[in-house]
Amino acid sequence: MSLTTESSTNFWLTRPFSERSTQIFLGVLIAALALVTLLHVAVPADNPLHIGAYTVNLFGKYLSYALLAVAVDLVWGYLGILSLGHGAFFAIGGYAMGMYLMRQIGDRGTYGNPVLPDFMVFLNWDSLPWFWHGFDMAWFAFAMVLLAPGLLALVFGFLAFRSRVTGVYLSIITQALTFALMLAFFRNEMGFGGNNGLTDFREIVGFDLRSDATRLGLFLATGVALALGFILCRAIVTSKLGRVSVATRDAEARTRFLGYRVERFQLFVFVVSAMLAGLAGALYVPQVGIINPSEFSPIFSIEIVLWVALGGRATLYGAVIGAILVNYAKTIFTGVMPDAWLFALGAMFVLVTVFLPKGVAGLFRYFKRRKRDDTATSDPNADPNSTPKEASA
Amino acid sequence: MRRFLSLGLLCLMLLSITVTAQAQTNSTASSTDDTAALELLEALDVESYTAKSEAITAILQSDDERARDWLQALLDGRLQRTEDGRFVLVLENRGRDWPVADVLTGEALGEMSRRDLERVGINNNLRNQLRSAIAVVDLYSPNVERRRTSAERLLGEVDSDLVQPINELIEQEEDDQVRYRLTQAVAIYRAEAGEMEGVEALDGSLHPRSRVALSRAANGDDPVVANAAAASLAGIEQQLKINRGLETLYFGLSLGSVLVLAAIGLAITFGVMGVINMAHGELMMLGAYTTWAMQQLLPGQPGLALILSIPAGFMVAALAGVAIERGVIQFLKGRPLETLLATFGISLILQQLVRTVISPLNRTVITPEWMSGSLVVNDALSLTLNRMYVLGFALVVFAGLMLIMRRTRLGLEVRAVTQNRAMARSMGIRATRVDIMTFALGSGVAGLAGVALSQLTNVGPNLGQNYIIDSFMVVVFGGVGNLWGTLVAGLSLGVINQVLEPWAGAVLAKIIVLVFIILFIQKRPRGLFPQKGRAAEG
Numbered sequence: 001m002s003l004t005t006e007s008s009t010n011f012w013l014t015r016p017f018s019e020r021s022t023q024i025f026l027g028v029l030i031a032a033l034a035l036v037t038l039l040h041v042a043v044p045a046d047n048p049l050h051i052g053a054y055t056v057n058l059f060g061k062y063l064s065y066a067l068l069a070v071a072v073d074l075v076w077g078y079l080g081i082l083s084l085g086h087g088a089f090f091a092i093g094g095y096a097m098g099m100y101l102m103r104q105i106g107d108r109g110t111y112g113n114p115v116l117p118d119f120m121v122f123l124n125w126d127s128l129p130w131f132w133h134g135f136d137m138a139w140f141a142f143a144m145v146l147l148a149p150g151l152l153a154l155v156f157g158f159l160a161f162r163s164r165v166t167g168v169y170l171s172i173i174t175q176a177l178t179f180a181l182m183l184a185f186f187r188n189e190m191g192f193g194g195n196n197g198l199t200d201f202r203e204i205v206g207f208d209l210r211s212d213a214t215r216l217g218l219f220l221a222t223g224v225a226l227a228l229g230f231i232l233c234r235a236i237v238t239s240k241l242g243r244v245s246v247a248t249r250d251a252e253a254r255t256r257f258l259g260y261r262v263e264r265f266q267l268f269v270f271v272v273s274a275m276l277a278g279l280a281g282a283l284y285v286p287q288v289g290i291i292n293p294s295e296f297s298p299i300f301s302i303e304i305v306l307w308v309a310l311g312g313r314a315t316l317y318g319a320v321i322g323a324i325l326v327n328y329a330k331t332i333f334t335g336v337m338p339d340a341w342l343f344a345l346g347a348m349f350v351l352v353t354v355f356l357p358k359g360v361a362g363l364f365r366y367f368k369r370r371k372r373d374d375t376a377t378s379d380p381n382a383d384p385n386s387t388p389k390e391a392s393a
Numbered sequence: 394m395r396r397f398l399s400l401g402l403l404c405l406m407l408l409s410i411t412v413t414a415q416a417q418t419n420s421t422a423s424s425t426d427d428t429a430a431l432e433l434l435e436a437l438d439v440e441s442y443t444a445k446s447e448a449i450t451a452i453l454q455s456d457d458e459r460a461r462d463w464l465q466a467l468l469d470g471r472l473q474r475t476e477d478g479r480f481v482l483v484l485e486n487r488g489r490d491w492p493v494a495d496v497l498t499g500e501a502l503g504e505m506s507r508r509d510l511e512r513v514g515i516n517n518n519l520r521n522q523l524r525s526a527i528a529v530v531d532l533y534s535p536n537v538e539r540r541r542t543s544a545e546r547l548l549g550e551v552d553s554d555l556v557q558p559i560n561e562l563i564e565q566e567e568d569d570q571v572r573y574r575l576t577q578a579v580a581i582y583r584a585e586a587g588e589m590e591g592v593e594a595l596d597g598s599l600h601p602r603s604r605v606a607l608s609r610a611a612n613g614d615d616p617v618v619a620n621a622a623a624a625s626l627a628g629i630e631q632q633l634k635i636n637r638g639l640e641t642l643y644f645g646l647s648l649g650s651v652l653v654l655a656a657i658g659l660a661i662t663f664g665v666m667g668v669i670n671m672a673h674g675e676l677m678m679l680g681a682y683t684t685w686a687m688q689q690l691l692p693g694q695p696g697l698a699l700i701l702s703i704p705a706g707f708m709v710a711a712l713a714g715v716a717i718e719r720g721v722i723q724f725l726k727g728r729p730l731e732t733l734l735a736t737f738g739i740s741l742i743l744q745q746l747v748r749t750v751i752s753p754l755n756r757t758v759i760t761p762e763w764m765s766g767s768l769v770v771n772d773a774l775s776l777t778l779n780r781m782y783v784l785g786f787a788l789v790v791f792a793g794l795m796l797i798m799r800r801t802r803l804g805l806e807v808r809a810v811t812q813n814r815a816m817a818r819s820m821g822i823r824a825t826r827v828d829i830m831t832f833a834l835g836s837g838v839a840g841l842a843g844v845a846l847s848q849l850t851n852v853g854p855n856l857g858q859n860y861i862i863d864s865f866m867v868v869v870f871g872g873v874g875n876l877w878g879t880l881v882a883g884l885s886l887g888v889i890n891q892v893l894e895p896w897a898g899a900v901l902a903k904i905i906v907l908v909f910i911i912l913f914i915q916k917r918p919r920g921l922f923p924q925k926g927r928a929a930e931g
Binding site: 082156159160162163164165167168169171172173175176177180183184186187298302305306309339342343345346347348349350352353354357 | 669721724725728729730731732733734735737738739740741742744745746748749862865866869900901903904907908910911912914915916918
């Protein structure tokens with residue numbers, strides 16, 4: 001029952017914005033983007049309020065993680081599928097972008113080969129592998145950012161959902177998927193730069209990646225992508241399709257008995273989520289300047305789930321909060337005391353699952369309800385967005 | 394308790410007595426050796442070359458490990474005497490001052506002026522005698538082991554000078570293995586010389602050197618010999634293929650046994666209890682570190698330490714498991730996905746704990762002598778002993794677990810609680826206690842796996858991480874809740890991996906296996922041996 005029940009305003013264009021939390025979230029996001037831009041551009045560099053290019057870049061990275069977290073929340077929170085392999089979709093999107101950026105280097109690489117990227121020259125390859133063709137064109141590469149992860153999710157999801165692999169089993173095979181891909185991408189023979197991945201990028205659609213203006217542009221683009229992705233997810237979860245997927249999450253067998261082809265709904269949501277993850281990866285890569293197989297590591301994928309759990313599952317905005325909080329903590333910890341980070345991360349996993357099952361968003365709601373109870377207004381729809389019952393395996 | 398203590402003390406006393414006694418005999422033995430050795434060397438420094446020749450034979454027949462070095466030095470003119478009559482080995486005779494070493498201990502004595510040294514001279518006859526003697530020096534040793542290694546070294550090294558003395562040795566030799574090797578060595582020489590006799594003798598020999606000799610014979614001038622050699626070669630190739638297959642099977646079973654050990658504890662906690670424990674790999678790591686700690690506590694006794702770490706590793710991991718169950722998992726009952734996340738957090742903490750407290754680097758665990766080396770089946774197939782022990786250990790652990798689950802009260806209660814918790818409780822079974830015991834058992838087995846793994850791989854903070862995905866795959870592939878399934882799945886995955894490895898490479902083989910399992914689960918979501926009945930509906 002995570003849906004509002006108004007009927008008159010239930011128009012598909014306005015429906016995603018119907019909830020108060022969505023309006024607040026989008027407002028805060030736009031305000032934050034504007035504020036960062038202002039502090040970066042308008043405030044002089046010696047002013048303490050000035051935000052440097054490095055920080056803008058860091059924020060951009062957080063925002064791409066936030067988009068990834070939203071994608072995971074869509075499948076975990078509203079479909080009940082705990083994917084431990086979303087890092088794979090993120091990385092594939094990132095690789096698609098990385099391949100485009102590699103081709104943009106052109107003959108400015110160390111070896112000066114106009115077609116082959118440096119690592120291929122180094123491996124003594126004489127021609128471009130077939131899957132590298134087309135990535136010199138921006139439109140093709142940007143399409144692949146969405147299509148490649150989407151296709152993988154389609155094939156994988158089709159097989160998995162058709163045979164009704166659910167719960168823990170699905171989690172484990174998604175983890176195996178990303179693990180297998182990590183091993184594969186580590187191989188030089190795969191043609192993705194092996195261990196070192198793709199790096200040393202120069203420019204993106206004609207803009208120099210090292211200039212401050214491009215960084216700000218990428219930051220804003222990520223912010224806009226996050227807002228659009230968020231609205232898309234809201235549109236999905238507030239639609240009839242969203243209701244069926246929530247029903248699947250809470251009682252898969254019952255939904256099937258009601259006559260819904262559960263696997264189709266699962267497949268659709270899963271593929272959308274994978275594409276969003278791929279988009280997040282594509283926005284992440286030009287901002288950090290490298291993509292390598294470590295993004296496929298199972299630990300990263302499981303960390304994403306922690307962001308969502310910490311922020312609050314099945315709220316979408318909670319996922320954004322979680323992603324930013326955890327990654328901000330990571331930046332602080334790895335800078336100040338790197339040894340303590342894994343302790344902190346591990347402790348977060350345990351504490352959040354045991355003591356804070358609804359995450360930070362759950363805390364917000366708790367305080368909100370207390371306030372409302374204090375003012376003693378009785379409202380039958382006091383908690384329209386109640387957190388889901390556990391989907392058990 | 395007191396009785397145990399006194400027993401332990403007694404054992405310790407006995408142990409220390411035998412150790413000291415052994416040390417004493419060792420030292421007396423070496424001092425008599427040295428006097429005898431000096432006499433032997435003394436006999437070399439005479440005028441008459443006939444006497445020198447006899448002295449060389451005497452050295453050959455003495456069972457002194459250094460004989461080879463002395464004779465080589467004598468041949469090279471590096472065996473010299475100082476002015477005060479001491480024998481030294483010249484390490485490098487270039488320049489004015491030569492670095493020298495004591496002839497008995499091999500201890501470096503610094504540099505000496507060449508004028509202070511006098512060479513033990515030899516003539517051409519002696520030189521020839523020495524050359525063939527050095528090749529076969531160890532063959533005269535009364536020590537069988539050294540005769541065996543020496544005979545093995547001779548394969549392909551026989552020349553016309555050596556054939557005669559070796560044939561004499563073959564007649565005197567009592568050990569079958571040495572005789573076999575010597576005959577083979579002569580046969581290789583004959584086959585390479587194009588003699589039919591040699592080719593016939595080499596038929597069926599799997600040693601690589603024999604094959605070289607046969608292929609040379611097959612290209613020889615005499616068509617009869619060449620044909621016979623080619624036929625022999627074809628037969629040998631066939632044999633080798635079979636042996637390679639056996640070797641792959643052995644490696645596969647060995648890898649499989651590791652997978653079974655890693656997964657079997659998981660089969661209990663995940664398969665039977667339904668608890669996802671992502672910290673399972675770290676419990677294995679604790680077992681491996683227990684072995685390391687044991688060996689640090691008992692320096693010089695790696696074997697004893699290893700045996701003691703079997704119960705110790707079990708206990709450490711089991712206690713850690715109980716702590717995890719009581720501290721976290723019990724609060725997450727019925728929420729498998731949350732359990733997965735929480736235990737993953739625990740695995741991160743345990744890894745970092747080991748990194749901080751012990752070291753981020755790998756630790757060395759010593760393999761005791763009785764576990765190192767290998768069992769030589771034939772020239773093409775030798776099975777490493779440590780892998781064999783681990784294979785045996787895995788089977789023993791499996792059998793033990795089967796016994797516990799099938800034949801004990803605990804096993805009965807565990808099965809009752811898994812099938813119907815409420816009913817079991819109403820029959821008077823304390824379900825919470827069963828939970829704790831089961832989890833302790835599964836974790837303890839992870840500790841045992843760690844002890845075994847410490848003999849095969851590096852012991853480091855990442856040890857567990859490398860196995861966790863594989864272990865889950867094995868359990869899921871075999872069918873959750875089915876111990877036999879885990880055994881079959883583990884062993885067969887190990888073999889499949891090894892069969893794929895030669896033509897796909899290690900990494901690709903692993904990827905293929907993972908993809909295979911992913912596809913297999915799509916086809917049969919409940920594994921090889923699905924549970925039947927209502928319990929399976931979940």
